[in-house]
Structure formats: C-alpha cells, structure tokens
Amino acid sequence: MEQSSPSALTARARAHLEVRAEILAAAGRQLAVVGPAGLSLRAVARERGMVSSALYRYFASRDELLTALIIEAYDALGDVAEASAAATRDRRPLERWVAATGAVRAWAVEHPQDYALLYGSPVPGYAAPDDTVVPGTRVTRALVQIVDDAVGDDRLPSDGDLGVIELSRQTRRAFDVLRSAVDLDASDEVVMAVLTAWTQMFGLLSFELFGQTRGLIDDHQAFFREAATLMGSHIGLR
Amino acid sequence: MEQSSPSALTARARAHLEVRAEILAAAGRQLAVVGPAGLSLRAVARERGMVSSALYRYFASRDELLTALIIEAYDALGDVAEASAAATRDRRPLERWVAATGAVRAWAVEHPQDYALLYGSPVPGYAAPDDTVVPGTRVTRALVQIVDDAVGDDRLPSDGDLGVIELSRQTRRAFDVLRSAVDLDASDEVVMAVLTAWTQMFGLLSFELFGQTRGLIDDHQAFFREAATLMGSHIGLR
DNA sequence: TGTCGGACGAGAGCGGTGCTCTCTGTTTGG
DNA sequence: CCAAACAGAGAGCACCGCTCTCGTCCGACA
Numbered sequence: 001m002e003q004s005s006p007s008a009l010t011a012r013a014r015a016h017l018e019v020r021a022e023i024l025a026a027a028g029r030q031l032a033v034v035g036p037a038g039l040s041l042r043a044v045a046r047e048r049g050m051v052s053s054a055l056y057r058y059f060a061s062r063d064e065l066l067t068a069l070i071i072e073a074y075d076a077l078g079d080v081a082e083a084s085a086a087a088t089r090d091r092r093p094l095e096r097w098v099a100a101t102g103a104v105r106a107w108a109v110e111h112p113q114d115y116a117l118l119y120g121s122p123v124p125g126y127a128a129p130d131d132t133v134v135p136g137t138r139v140t141r142a143l144v145q146i147v148d149d150a151v152g153d154d155r156l157p158s159d160g161d162l163g164v165i166e167l168s169r170q171t172r173r174a175f176d177v178l179r180s181a182v183d184l185d186a187s188d189e190v191v192m193a194v195l196t197a198w199t200q201m202f203g204l205l206s207f208e209l210f211g212q213t214r215g216l217i218d219d220h221q222a223f224f225r226e227a228a229t230l231m232g233s234h235i236g237l238r
Numbered sequence: 239m240e241q242s243s244p245s246a247l248t249a250r251a252r253a254h255l256e257v258r259a260e261i262l263a264a265a266g267r268q269l270a271v272v273g274p275a276g277l278s279l280r281a282v283a284r285e286r287g288m289v290s291s292a293l294y295r296y297f298a299s300r301d302e303l304l305t306a307l308i309i310e311a312y313d314a315l316g317d318v319a320e321a322s323a324a325a326t327r328d329r330r331p332l333e334r335w336v337a338a339t340g341a342v343r344a345w346a347v348e349h350p351q352d353y354a355l356l357y358g359s360p361v362p363g364y365a366a367p368d369d370t371v372v373p374g375t376r377v378t379r380a381l382v383q384i385v386d387d388a389v390g391d392d393r394l395p396s397d398g399d400l401g402v403i404e405l406s407r408q409t410r411r412a413f414d415v416l417r418s419a420v421d422l423d424a425s426d427e428v429v430m431a432v433l434t435a436w437t438q439m440f441g442l443l444s445f446e447l448f449g450q451t452r453g454l455i456d457d458h459q460a461f462f463r464e465a466a467t468l469m470g471s472h473i474g475l476r
Numbered sequence: 477t478g479t480c481g482g483a484c485g486a487g488a489g490c491g492g493t494g495c496t497c498t499c500t501g502t503t504t505g506g
Numbered sequence: 507c508c509a510a511a512c513a514g515a516g517a518g519c520a521c522c523g524c525t526c527t528c529g530t531c532c533g534a535c536a
Contacts, residue, residue, distance in 0.1 A: 012483070012533060019484095037275045037361065041523065053525080054485045062523065120359025121448055123275065128449065136450075165467045170457040177454055196438060196468060203441025210359055211366065212374075216415055219408040229403045230434060234472045250504070250512075257513095279494065291496080292514045300494065 020058045023048060024068055031069060036117045039066070066123065070132050073114040078138030080107045085142040093150030097232040098225060100146055101201045104139060105224050112209050119206060133181075141182035144194045147237065148186040156190065156236040167192065193235035200231050258296045261286060265303055266310065274304065274355045304361065308370050311352040316376030318345045323380040331388035335470040336463060338384055339439045342377060343462050350447050357444060371419075379420035382432050385475065386424040394428065394474040405430065431473035438469050 009017075026047045031039055041062050045052040059065045084103035088096040108115040118136075122128070150156060167175075167188055175191045186194075204227055207213050208220045217223050247255075264285045269277055279300050283290040297303040322341035326334040346353040356374075360366070388394060405413075405426060413429045424432075442465055445451050446458045455461050 010534070015533095016483085036359070040521085042521080050484095051486055052523080053487080056524075057484060116359035119444070119448065119450070121274070121354035133453075165464050165471075167464060168457070168460045171455070171461050171464060174455045174461070181454075192468070196465060196472075199441035199445060199465075200434060200438035200469075201441070203437035203439070203444065206357070206441065206444060207437060210357065212357070214366075215371075216419075217409070217412045219406070222406045223409050223412070226403050226405060226409060227434060227437075230430070231438075233403075234434075248504080254512090278492085280492080288513095289515055290494080291516075294495075295513060 016058070023055060023058055024065070024072070027065055027069060028072065031113050031117065032111065033113075035113045036066065036120070036123055041065070063123075066117070067129055067131060069114075070117055070128065071135050073111070073118050074132060074135035074138065076111070076114070077104065077107055077118065078135060078142070080104060081139040081142035085146050088146075089149075092238065093146065094229065094232045094237040096146045096149075097143075097197070097237050098228045100143060101198075101228045102221075102225060104201070105205055105221070108205055108209060109220075115205070115209055119202065120210070137181050140178075140194070140198065141184065143198050144182055144184050144186050144190065147190050147194050147197075147235070148184055150237055151187070151190060156193065197231045197235050201228060254296070261293060261296055262303075262306055262310070265307060269307060269351050269355065270349065271351075273351045274358070274361055277304070279303070301361075304355070305367055305369060307352075308355055308366065309373050311349070311356050312370060312373035312376065314349070314352070315342065315345055315356065316373060316380070318342060319377040319380035323384050327387075330476065331384065332467065332470045332475040334384045334387075335381075335435070335475050336466045338381060339436075339466045340459075340463060342439070343443055343459070346443055346447060347458075353443070353447055357440065358448070375419050378416075378432070378436065379422065381436050382420050382422050382424050382428065385428050385432050385435075385473070386422055388475055389425070389428060394431065435469045435473050439466060 023044060027039065027044045030044055030047070034040070034043075039062070041055055042052040044065075045055050055065075059068070080103050081100055084100040085096065088099050091099070147156070172188060175188050178191060179186060201224075204224060208217070208224070213220070261282060265277065265282045268282055268285070272278070272281075277300070279293055280290040282303075283293050293303075297306070318341050319338055322338040323334065326337050329337070385394070410426060413426050416429060417424060439462075442462060446455070446462070451458070
C-alpha cells in the first residue's frame, strides 16, 4: 500500500492526499443522502471528527469539493458506458444501443444524487470548471462508438442524407468540435443520430428521476427499454 | 378595481390576497436572478420592506412559496404551448410541431430559472404536492393535440403498429392514465410518438440550459429547430 | 540527529439562512 | 363598542459557508 503513491511524494504530501480522499469519500456518502444542494461542509467535517475550518486545508471551497465529486461521478458513469459498449462488441447494434443506454439508466437509478449532480440544474453560483469537460465526454463517446461501429453493415443514412433536414453551417462546425472531443471520426449523420437518441434517453431519464412521471409510469425500466429500442430503430440501428 | 374580487370577500381577505400576490411577484423576481435553490425568504421580505417572520402569515414555509411559483410557471408555459398550438391550427403538422416545441424553448430560454424550477433536479427535501400535477400536463396536452390532429391525413403509424417494439401491459396502462390526464383520446401509437419526441426536446433543452453543451453549440436555436424537425419527421409528421 | 518551519486542526466569529414564539398595535364583525 | 382575529416586529434557535488566529506537532533538511 505504501508503494501505491509515487515515491517522489513526501510523506506529508501523501498523508495530505489520503485525508483529501477520505474527505471526498465522506462527501460522496453525504451526497447520496442529501443531494448536491444539501451537501454541507460542516456535516462532512463532523463525519470525519474534525472541525469545518480544517476542511479548508484540503478544499478551497464547497464548490471545489463539488467539482471533485462531479469528476468522480463522470468517471464512474463513463466506466459503466464504456464497459457496456465493450462487453457487447459482437452483438447487433440495436441490442448494443439498448444495453448501453440501459446501463447508463441503471447507474443513474442507483446513484440518483450523482446523476442530479451531473445533469440536474446547476447549483446556484456554481460554474463547472473545465476540468469536468473531458470526463463528461466519455459516455457520449461510448454511444457514438456503438453507432459508428454500425455504419456499413446497416441501414444508417449514408453520407449527406439526413432526410427532411439539412444541417446548418454552425451545426456542422459544432459537430467538428464534438468529433475531436470524443476523438472519433463519425459522419455528421452518425453524430446527429447519436445526439438525437442520447438526448431522448437523457430526457426520459430526467423525467423519471426528477419526478415528472410520478404516479404515471410504474415499471420505468420496461418503458425505458421500449423507448430505447424504438429510438434506436428510428435512427437506423437494427 | 375594488370590484375585481368577489364581493363575498371582506376587505381584510382582499388585502391578504393582494399582499400574498405581491410577495409572490417579489419572489418571482428573486427567482429569476438567483434560481430556485438560492431563493431566500428573508430577501423576499426585505424587498417588500417587511421582516421575514411576517411572510409566514402568507406562506407556511419556503416550500409553499416554491409550490406557488411552480404552479405559476407551469401555467405560463402551458399558455405558451397552447397558444402556439392554437395559432398554427391550419398549418402542416410538422410545422406545428416545430413551432410548438420552439415556443416552449423560447419560453425556457427567456425564463431559465423557471425552467429549472419545473424540470431541474428537485430542491432537496422538497416534494411537489399534487397541486402541481394538473398545470404540469398542459404542455404535454398541447403537444399530444398537435400530433393527434395529424392522424388520418398523414403517415403516422396506424393502430397497433409501432414497428420494432410492442408496448408492455404496464406501459399501455400508463398510457391510459396519461390519456385521461390530458383528456384526449389519442392512440397508443400517438402517445408513444409524443412521449418520444417530447422527451427528446426536453433532453436537448436541458442540455442547453444546464450547460452540457457549453462551448460546443453556438446557435442553440438553429440546432434545436433542426433537431425538432428531424424528430417530428421521425415520428411520422410531415 | 537535532531543529525549525510549515502544515494542521481547533476555536471564535461574521453574516447569512429557515423557522418559531412572543408581543404590540390595528382592524373588523357582531 | 368591544372582544377577537389578524398583521407585523423583534428576538432567538440551530444551521450554513467561510475567515482569521493561535497553539501544537511532525517531517524535511542541514
């Protein structure tokens, strides 16, 4: 265990990182209970048996603690999405799509407060720093990967054909940025398809988790699966 | 003006309602600036030149004030959606869909904090009471109306045909509940189409307003319009 | 190995929050 | 006309994020 950190770190620096990690873990437990807006530095400090002012040796502010939790959550969700995409590599694209979005939903249902932290309304006064952008793209990347893998042996629209619409110049430029962000060379059609389907899954999930469908849908998992299948086939997966 | 309220109300009751409305208006202004989680009773009281404890003569708690604001916002958004649906009655269904979803987006962009109040992560410890359910269905109803109007002269799926999926029993039962909630006799196919398309629009809007597409998309309005057009045509509108 | 500086935690305190309780003054309906 | 209902003020409670100060202790370096 003592070898896990680079030996370049002094004992003091290692201890510092260790305590920081403990604080982060305690904050994560708090978060799961009270949610992002309810997270209290003082409560986190109490859980560790220290006084709140001592926390500021490790995090400059509550926002910095939140940022660390956001990155952690993005990484956990990214793991889930990537693992699903990798595990289904030899299955049919539509199945892969349903599995991956289902895996994302499963994580979100299991960690609703983390989901709210990532995709809910921003905490007031808090602006996510750029550190959160890269881990945030991993789930999008995994979904693009699945759809892009399906191009060729499939009825996905061929280049330049999106049906009723033509993408504006600004949109195509935005897609260039996204392509380089996820480091995949998918066509505009694929990017648009993923964005369409992913925003729908995301909207449905937010409806479920934020209570918009309260008292309406009983079996959210079944409905989500049906919606994912329908949406996947809408964008040309099969 | 003195006749605007039913004469059955005493002067005192009328004054009470008036002050209540003023408080609500002040809270609405506060909300637009600091957002749902940042809304402070004391600040609202200060704006009216009264002390915070006096507010409790009009609202039992911060949550009750929030609930009143939620209902107000749902009604404003419902107005927007219904007005758009009514104004485009003689246009083509796809145009109507794009116009209505665009109107919803325009309202959301103009009132981002109200949008967050309605569709963002719930304020911790706050559970929306049933009073908010009915006004919340108005926008859904307007969208269902548009798609349902299109059945017949259109290529919407005919009864019993949804393509790749078959709806589960629970889902069909949920659709019955929704049908009676919006008081429209749309087919399962229409309900599913609206839910699919509306959750996508909602997901896209949440991405935009909650900062997920920051630095990616410049012209959100154009992209939203393109996405709405594509999605509308996916569900069979033209 | 001894020492000294920097990290660390505690504590007090500031201004803010939601909310409760008590007290006073006003209004109003019987 | 008067008792009762009501409105608002004020103090206070427990909590919040955050700052500043002050001992202490321990690890890095000579």
